[in-house]
Amino acid sequence: MNFEQMKKELGMESCPGCFAEIYEEIKDEWKNRASLILSEAYIEGVLTEAKVLLPYMETVLSAAAKVRENDALCLLVCVLEKWVKNGGNINDPDYTPPKGPRLDYDFFHLFAAIPTIPDSVRYFRNRNVPEDIIAASLQEYDYCFEMCRMNIGRIAFDKGRLVWICHTINNELIRIGRFKYELPTKRVSGVRVYKNSKGEILTLADGLHIHRTGRIVGSIYCEDETESFVADITETENEIIGHVITDGNVAREKTSFSKLEWELCLSKDDAVIPVHIPRDGDFDVDTIESSYARLREVMANCFVDMPYKAIHCHTWMMSRDLRKVLKPTSNILAFQKKYIHYPCKSAGTWVFGFVFPGEKGISDIESLSEGTSLQRNVKELYKNGGAIYDDCGFFF
Ligand SMILES: CC(C)(COP(=O)(O)OP(=O)(O)OC[C@H]1O[C@@H](n2cnc3c(N)ncnc32)[C@H](O)[C@@H]1OP(=O)(O)O)[C@@H](O)C(=O)NCCC(=O)NCCS
Numbered sequence: 001m002n003f004e005q006m007k008k009e010l011g012m013e014s015c016p017g018c019f020a021e022i023y024e025e026i027k028d029e030w031k032n033r034a035s036l037i038l039s040e041a042y043i044e045g046v047l048t049e050a051k052v053l054l055p056y057m058e059t060v061l062s063a064a065a066k067v068r069e070n071d072a073l074c075l076l077v078c079v080l081e082k083w084v085k086n087g088g089n090i091n092d093p094d095y096t097p098p099k100g101p102r103l104d105y106d107f108f109h110l111f112a113a114i115p116t117i118p119d120s121v122r123y124f125r126n127r128n129v130p131e132d133i134i135a136a137s138l139q140e141y142d143y144c145f146e147m148c149r150m151n152i153g154r155i156a157f158d159k160g161r162l163v164w165i166c167h168t169i170n171n172e173l174i175r176i177g178r179f180k181y182e183l184p185t186k187r188v189s190g191v192r193v194y195k196n197s198k199g200e201i202l203t204l205a206d207g208l209h210i211h212r213t214g215r216i217v218g219s220i221y222c223e224d225e226t227e228s229f230v231a232d233i234t235e236t237e238n239e240i241i242g243h244v245i246t247d248g249n250v251a252r253e254k255t256s257f258s259k260l261e262w263e264l265c266l267s268k269d270d271a272v273i274p275v276h277i278p279r280d281g282d283f284d285v286d287t288i289e290s291s292y293a294r295l296r297e298v299m300a301n302c303f304v305d306m307p308y309k310a311i312h313c314h315t316w317m318m319s320r321d322l323r324k325v326l327k328p329t330s331n332i333l334a335f336q337k338k339y340i341h342y343p344c345k346s347a348g349t350w351v352f353g354f355v356f357p358g359e360k361g362i363s364d365i366e367s368l369s370e371g372t373s374l375q376r377n378v379k380e381l382y383k384n385g386g387a388i389y390d391d392c393g394f395f396f
Helices: 003-010 018-026 030-037 040-050 054-068 071-085 102-126 131-138 140-152 159-169 285-302 320-324 331-337 350-355 361-367 373-383
Strands: 173-176 179-182 191-195 201-205 208-210 229-231 239-242 255-258 263-266 271-276 310-315 340-343 391-395
Touching (some): 003 018, 030 040, 040 054, 040 102, 054 071, 054 102, 071 102, 071 159, 102 131, 102 140, 131 140, 140 159, 173 285, 201 340, 285 331, 320 373, 350 373, 361 373
Parallel strands (some): 271 310
Antiparallel strands (some): 173 179, 191 201, 208 229
16 A cells, blocks of 8 residues: 555545655554554553543444554554644645545544644643643543534544644643633734733724724625724834724724833733633633633643733634623623623634534524524524624733
């Protein structure tokens, strides 16, 4: 089996250019590597040691047995293993994964990731990350299975899951209590934030193209540029002049602020900690706050070399439009309250994957479920021409 035969046998329409180079590197050893990383003893050993995918072990081992029978898939797993380890862009559209009979094709991406699990454990232990946090962070694999169940109706580990699990492979995602956090990364775009001596915060739009409705041009129902404006910041020797953002709304007029009073504290050059919200667990304020508190502790004790300026979140759950569809006692609204909002370009479709998982989404509003108040009210909002525009938010 060589590279071209693999592509032909698997019916792969395209591959990233680097696949052929990886093949050249591994062509003499991939068979041995495949025998190891697809063997029952290896997979069971790694997963048991790290307590990963335990409830799914039987399915995983059956899938590995199926892949072992398919030489072309074995080679592809070895190429993918090298690709993810080299930090390759798994989202590369040139990578068109093969499709076939369920089990082996549903899971083969997983076998490229499993060999990185012991490295992740070692990395976090070397940084003295508490064992419960390491274990919870590696549960991301289990979460991926459940995401597939939600999206396609059965557990699996598809290309999308391999893309996502690269956060875990790269040791940049940790689970602490209620939330998952990315280790600090530059994620702020569209705002500059200032603080004064009283601790007050001033948020200015930085290059945002504002639609006449106040949304970002290019968002759903906001495609035209009539009466739009670009909210930029200018500076003189003594002043900063820009469009203030109040509760996510960008002022049309500019205001001047004294540089003597206001000091820059957050801009696109700064690292922040992005927050991700898994489905499982209570979502009350105490649970949420204890996660943030432990995050700060872990950052101070284990990642002191990774400074960050703020905690940041971009999701449908940050949308200010949710105020129109959730009751005042809503946990989601209480979660949002801590964040300083700013608008971002939004297709208005993010909400469907998480509020109506596995359903048709925006293409068939009438057919959407009405099981919860949120589902009923979101459906009604879209039927009336509205949308849930995802927002960004941050806090210090
Ligand atoms: C985080 C989460 C558990 C919070 O749920 P919650 O504590 O019930 O939130 P609220 O108190 O605000 O819920 C108010 C209402 O909306 C419903 N609701 C909340 N999240 C919902 C969701 N994702 N799907 C459907 N309904 C939902 C609740 O069931 C409740 O309905 P009810 O009035 O009929 O009882 C839930 O939203 C969730 O599972 N979200 C998915 C995770 C996600 O989207 N992450 C972001 C990825 S970017």
